[in-house]
Amino acid sequence: MLEELGIKLPIIQAPMAGVSTPALAAAVSNAGGLGSLGIGASTAAQARQAIEETRALTDRPFNVNVFCHQPASRDVETETRWLKHLAPLFEEFGADPPIKLTEIYKSFLGDEEAFQMLLETHPAVVSFHFGVPAPEQIAALRKSGIKMLATATNLREARVIEEAGIDGIVAQGIEAGGHRGMFDPEAIDERLSTSVLVRLLASRTRLPVIAAGGIMDGQGVRAALDLGAVAAQLGTAFILCPESAANASYRQNLKSERASFTRLTASLSGRYARGIVNRFIEYCEAAGSPLPAAYPIAYDAAKQLNAAATKQGYGEFAAQWAGQGAPLARELPASQLVQFLTEELQAAGS
Incomplete structure (x- = not known):
């Protein structure tokens, strides 16, 4: 081979x-x-x-x-609930949540x-x-x-x-x-x-x-x-x-104790993926949270939120994918x- x-x-x-x-x-x-x-x-x-x-x-x-x-199979109700769930995070950084989400790539x-x-x-x-x-x-x-x-x-x-x-x-x-x-x-x-x-x-x-x-x-x-x-x-x-x-944030976390804590989550993109646990993941997987929008529709929301937070130097909403061997x-x-x-x-x- x-x-x-x-x-x-x-x-x-x-x-x-x-x-x-x-x-x-x-x-x-x-x-x-x-x-x-x-x-x-x-x-x-x-x-x-x-x-x-x-x-x-x-x-x-x-x-x-x-x-x-x-x-993606579009579901307006699911997408609306997801955006409503994320609204407080957008508001925290002075950003308006998107009115609707798009399929960000083919x-x-x-x-x-x-x-x-x-x-x-x-x-x-x-x-x-x-x-x-x-x-x-x-x-x-x-x-x-x-x-x-x-x-x-x-x-x-x-x-x-x-x-x-x-x-x-x-x-x-x-x-x-x-x-x-x-x-x-x-x-x-x-x-x-x-x-x-x-x-x-x-x-x-x-x-x-x-x-x-x-x-x-x-x-x-x-x-x-x-x-x-x-x-x-x-x-x-x-x-x-x-x-x-x-x-820099990704690299810093991968070199820190946080690399020991990864989780499979669908909250960031709408499909299960393993990444370093951050505030976004914990917020979206808290008890009572709705299901995320479909893949890659949910990714549109996460990326827009991360962009707003990153402008203010906050990196806790980024997708920092890493496997269980990350501490190595x-x-x-x-x-x-x-x-x-x-x-x-x-x-x-x-």
Whole structure:
């Protein structure tokens, strides 16, 4: 699988939308791993620019990740209740809550412009989160020579990925930071750990498995390989790299005791995601709170509130995604981190 992806090391930098940058992806790829761009929240034009900037920094393969969620099902009553619930927080910072919410970014499932952009820019690897695209899109990407990965949180999703003709499965354990890759957010989430999920998928599917969730060092990568994975995907481990787009507040919290307290919450975006616990999460999950608006409608409200608070130097409403391994994060340049991971991996296997 590593040869198919064009990489030397079994290390993949997770495609964290809003945090990954061309500089980060290129640095990881140049060091022998697979760097990634998360373009799920970008327009096609923004994504094209990010791909071109990455290509200018490396001649090595890199991954481009897209969101394959079902478009939001609008519910005016739910959205109205959610905005009413958040109104006191807006008022605290002298801001008016929005009158209505919008679907702030498209799903790849209905974004023909993004699909054509990928065919034209032709990244070495494209990965899918929240589902898989249409068969004809998969066929077109395959015909162009692009390798494909997709996230699974359980065996059912893995089998859909396998049947779709995708090249590999990213097994996302419950420890992972950021959004759960569940295809159906209304389904029961078994919340399998990374180790259990990797063993399950390695033994029950034919596709190569990439472990994701809670992996922060070379020892963790070795454990994933021993469980049957062909590589490990690390996200939170790369947030403190100077090449990431994480802001000062995010970095400060990740280096503090707060990194030990992460929670799965749907309050920020409308879909479950793991992040550092803050006032927004605690407020929105207090007893009697209404259900948040659908994904990504709820994200519109959270982002507007965070923007108003940030102007006054208050960062307690930001989405600071992080996995359960966050206390193990190291502040290193990406290339040096990959080197350390490689040395730890080799030492763990000796």
